[in-house]
Amino acid sequence: MEIVAHFEIPYFQILNPVSQLVGALPDFAKNSDHLIQLYRAMVLSRVFDTKSIALQRTGKIGTYPSTRGQEAVFVGMGDAMAKEDVLVPYYRDTAALLQRGVTMAEILLYWSGDERGNCFACGGDDLPFSIPVGSQGLLAAGIATALKIKKEKRAVLTVCGDGATSEGEFYEAMNVAGVWGLPIVFVINNNQWAISLPRSAQTAAQTLAQKAIAAGFLGEQVDGNDVIAVRERVAVALSKARQQHVPTLIEVISYRQSDHTTADDASRYEPQGLRDTEWKNEPLGRLRLYLEGQGVWSALQEEKLQTDCMKEVENAVHTFSTIPLALPETMFDDLYETLPDAYAKQREQVRKDHE
Ligand SMILES: Cc1ncc(C[n+]2csc(CCOP(=O)(O)OP(=O)(O)O)c2C)c(N)n1
Ligand SMILES: [Mg+2]
Structure with a gap:
């Protein structure tokens, strides 16, 4: 017997749960203004999230999938993208779309059942939210094929959940990306749940990242509560996609700090206490503590940021509420x-x- 192939799945973390550096700081993270910008985007995302749930509860929008606890995933990858790259998101990608220039009013319009919310005024080639689980990977592969044929130095980033990785389309998209050498990055937001199905019942595979191996390219895991690591690993993968037409799969490990959507009640299936245990890893406090330790963030700045974000969200809700019904x-x-x-x-x- 001989071993004909050998594979490894790396795991990346730069800022650990107690805000200590455990990996080399990437260049962008040496600039505290950039880190503050990421922190701001995560806080805005959480304030918007809380407000959106309240709007659904009071009948102002129809449904809403919370991103609570997963802010670093969407903010990190949104920030890593170049303007000319293409985002092919799923329904939980709110913060990434906000960074791409989509407005909160448009997002609220969409979740109130109005398709006009999908016509982003900012233009660009990004796709709107994808609801059919796993379907967006093939759309992304199609777009990446077009970019390659047209010899454009742009990459496609597509996102799905842990549950979506069991769908046939996910494998088909990965396969074609590998065999055709497409400029694409697949991000899995592994938030441990597919509605009520836990990660352990989703697949017997040790990691989701290893699914890339079968398609002939590299897969890796990243701490999804560490926005610095997410931003860095996605940026590296996008660069490889743009420059060398090499796809990458990134499994970002997070935890869904919410019901699946406002139509769900996770208390019926989520083990009691698990959410609180996982909260110790949540991404905002981790970065805030680091910024405070660097002497670039204060309680006063925090208070102002919270107030500013609330105002920004309230303004967006007002804009949304004045849009005449379709x-x-x-x-x-x-x-x-x-x-x-x-x-x-x-x-x-x-x-x-x-x-
Ligand atoms: C093709 C398809 N099957 C089923 C559904 C219903 N559904 C909506 S979300 C979801 C779970 C997806 O979980 P995951 O991929 O882990 O993403 P998450 O919502 O956890 O971010 C299911 C089964 C759907 N929208 N599309
Ligand atoms: Mg999930």
Whole structure:
């Protein structure tokens, strides 16, 4: 017997749960302004998150998937992207989309059931939230193929959850990325749950990162509560994608500090006390403590930041609340370039009924 292949899955952490440096500080993190910018984005994300849940509870929006506890995942990767890269997100990617220029009002509009929330005024090629679990990987692979054919030095970043990695489309996307050498980065937000299904029941694989090995490229794990590590590893992977057309899979380890969505009640299945135990790892306090230790963050700055973020969110909620309701007949729009006759008639009927 001989061993014909040997694989390893590395794990990256730079700032540990008690805010000590355990890895080399990347260049961007030597700039405290940059770190404060990341911290600010994470705080804004959490304030927006809390408000969105309240809006759903009071009937102002239809549903909402919380990102509580996973801020470092989305802020870190959003920050690592170049403007011209393409983001192919899933429904939990709020903070990443905010960093790409999507507005909070647009996001609230979408979660109130209005498709106009998907037409980002900031333009660009980013895709809107993807709801069908696992489907976005193939869309991302398609876009990455186009970029490669057009010889554009841009990369695609696509994100999914731990549950999505059991979907066939996830494997298909990874396979084609490997065999065609696509400029793509797959990020898995492994938040330990797929609604009520725990990670342990999702797959017998030791890591999700190792799924890349079967597709012929590297997979790695990153501490998803360490925004510095997430930002750095995603930036390295994006650069490899852009420059060498080498795909990477990054399994970011986080914890869902919330129900799956506002339609869920995790107290029915989440072991009691687990969320509190995991909270010790949450990403905001970890970075704040580090910034305080560096002497670049104070209680006064914290207070101001919280107030500023609340104001920004309140303004966005106001903007959202003043957008007139979509007309019912617009549900026929944007499905076809030219609406087939039968639907055109129905559209006209709906329009008349609501005149
Ligand atoms: C194809 C498909 N199957 C089922 C669902 C219902 N569903 C919505 S979210 C979800 C769990 C996904 O979990 P995971 O991929 O871990 O992402 P997370 O929500 O935890 O971030 C399921 C089964 C769906 N939206 N699409
Ligand atoms: Mg999950």
